[in-house]
Amino acid sequence: MTEHMPPHLTPREDAVTHHFQSVFGTEPEGVWAAPGRINLIGEHTDYNDGFVLPLATPQHTTVAVRPRPDGLLRLHSRQADGPTVELRVADLEPGTVTGWAKYPAAVVWALREDGHPVGGADVHVDSDVPAGAGLSSSAALECALATAYNDLNGLGLSRTELALVAQRAENEFVGVPCGVMDQMASMCCTPDAALFLDTRDLGSRSVPLGLDGLQLLVIDTRVKHDLADGAYAKLRAGCERAAQLLRLPALRDLPLSGLVEALHRLPADLRPLVRHVVTENARVEQAVALLNAGDPAALGPILTAGHASLRDDYRVSCPETDLAAATAEEAGALGARMTGGGFGGSVIALVPETAVDTVGEAVIAAFHRAGHRAPRTFTATASAGARRLG
Ligand code: ADP
Numbered sequence: 001m002t003e004h005m006p007p008h009l010t011p012r013e014d015a016v017t018h019h020f021q022s023v024f025g026t027e028p029e030g031v032w033a034a035p036g037r038i039n040l041i042g043e044h045t046d047y048n049d050g051f052v053l054p055l056a057t058p059q060h061t062t063v064a065v066r067p068r069p070d071g072l073l074r075l076h077s078r079q080a081d082g083p084t085v086e087l088r089v090a091d092l093e094p095g096t097v098t099g100w101a102k103y104p105a106a107v108v109w110a111l112r113e114d115g116h117p118v119g120g121a122d123v124h125v126d127s128d129v130p131a132g133a134g135l136s137s138s139a140a141l142e143c144a145l146a147t148a149y150n151d152l153n154g155l156g157l158s159r160t161e162l163a164l165v166a167q168r169a170e171n172e173f174v175g176v177p178c179g180v181m182d183q184m185a186s187m188c189c190t191p192d193a194a195l196f197l198d199t200r201d202l203g204s205r206s207v208p209l210g211l212d213g214l215q216l217l218v219i220d221t222r223v224k225h226d227l228a229d230g231a232y233a234k235l236r237a238g239c240e241r242a243a244q245l246l247r248l249p250a251l252r253d254l255p256l257s258g259l260v261e262a263l264h265r266l267p268a269d270l271r272p273l274v275r276h277v278v279t280e281n282a283r284v285e286q287a288v289a290l291l292n293a294g295d296p297a298a299l300g301p302i303l304t305a306g307h308a309s310l311r312d313d314y315r316v317s318c319p320e321t322d323l324a325a326a327t328a329e330e331a332g333a334l335g336a337r338m339t340g341g342g343f344g345g346s347v348i349a350l351v352p353e354t355a356v357d358t359v360g361e362a363v364i365a366a367f368h369r370a371g372h373r374a375p376r377t378f379t380a381t382a383s384a385g386a387r388r389l390g
């Protein structure tokens with residue numbers, strides 16, 4: 001730690017403050033952080049009112065913020081090329097902002113739309129959450145800024161309310177029809193635990209991970225296939241149509257015991273979607289029970305079954321994520337699956353501590369042989385949700 005640094009700031013937070021000063025010429029009023037998320041199990045269930053089990057990444061996005069009295073929103077990111085983006089809060093409307101600045105502008109817009117008295121600010125963003133890796137750098141950015149605005153304006157919103165603001169921002173202003181998992185994870189996760197979230201009523205519970213001799217290895221394939229956006233909307237519409245045909249409020253209302261009978265009543269193209277969602281919800285509940293029983297090794301087969309379901313039924317995996325998951329298992333992982341929406345992104349593998357290097361190296365070698373770009377790997381500890389740093 002260098003001498004001039006306030007004791008509560010780490011070198012990285014101190015760097016954010018310095019960058020803010022060099023961009024805007026003044027001191028920020030504070031620094032806030034929010035993590036990305038790794039979804040342990042429960043994929044494509046959040047827009048079906050179902051269950052998810054994410055944890056917060058050790059990587060986070062920081063925002064240094066100073067309110068402005070003149071209604072201007074000035075945005076700068078260390079990860080974005082180009083000059084500071086300057087917007088007027090009063091003029092923010094969906095469709096008016098392009099590029100990365102959409103995400104922070106969306107949060108201010110959503111707060112304004114919800115009737116909160118929010119003004120302008122100077123905002124500097126820095127992050128080590130890899131963008132586009134299926135670890136939700138977008139929610140990390142939204143939740144960091146939502147938390148900053150909540151504190152600076154004394155809005156008194158709860159973590160759940162802030163997650164809903166961030167989700168509305170991404171849905172209506174950015175134009176991504178995501179469910180609520182990413183924002184709830186970034187706001188509500190706690191260290192050393194996963195968040196068991198019921199996306200219907202947003203009730204949540206911390207489930208201690210206690211991995212005990214095991215590690216969660218994250219393999220970022222560094223690919224993101226283009227069809228992601230259109231495919232997501234189509235899958236979502238397919239699930240809604242299936243629920244309608246089954247006369248259910250959402251697919252969450254179909255229990256595993258009723259699955260076979262329900263499949264007979266659906267057109268062939270919707271059956272695999274329904275099978276994935278119903279079995280995936282059951283896998284989340286099983287995973288929670290196993291963690292509560294102190295048997296994390298038994299999560300391995302659940303992760304593997306989850307991957308097979310996403311690959312064969314939901315069809316959102318891709319050659320790179322399939323290769324990473326299969327290779328990790330061959331090299332000693334107890335189970336592995338793609339995490340996040342799919343069509344690229346990251347794979348998680350549950351690996352005995354002693355096999356982490358072997359598994360990582362095996363995946364890198366397999367990618368090399370297949371002619372894919374080298375993946376990035378890291379082990380993840382479950383971290384804290386959004387918070388003020390200084
Ligand atoms: P994911 O959320 O899985 O990382 P998304 O496509 O949803 O992928 O969001 C990534 C986008 O979010 C980036 O392309 C960029 O526009 C924005 N973003 C995320 N983090 C930052 C950052 N630190 N600085 C600027 N923009 C960011």
Ligand code: MG
Binds near residue numbers: 136137138139
């Ligand atoms: Mg995202």
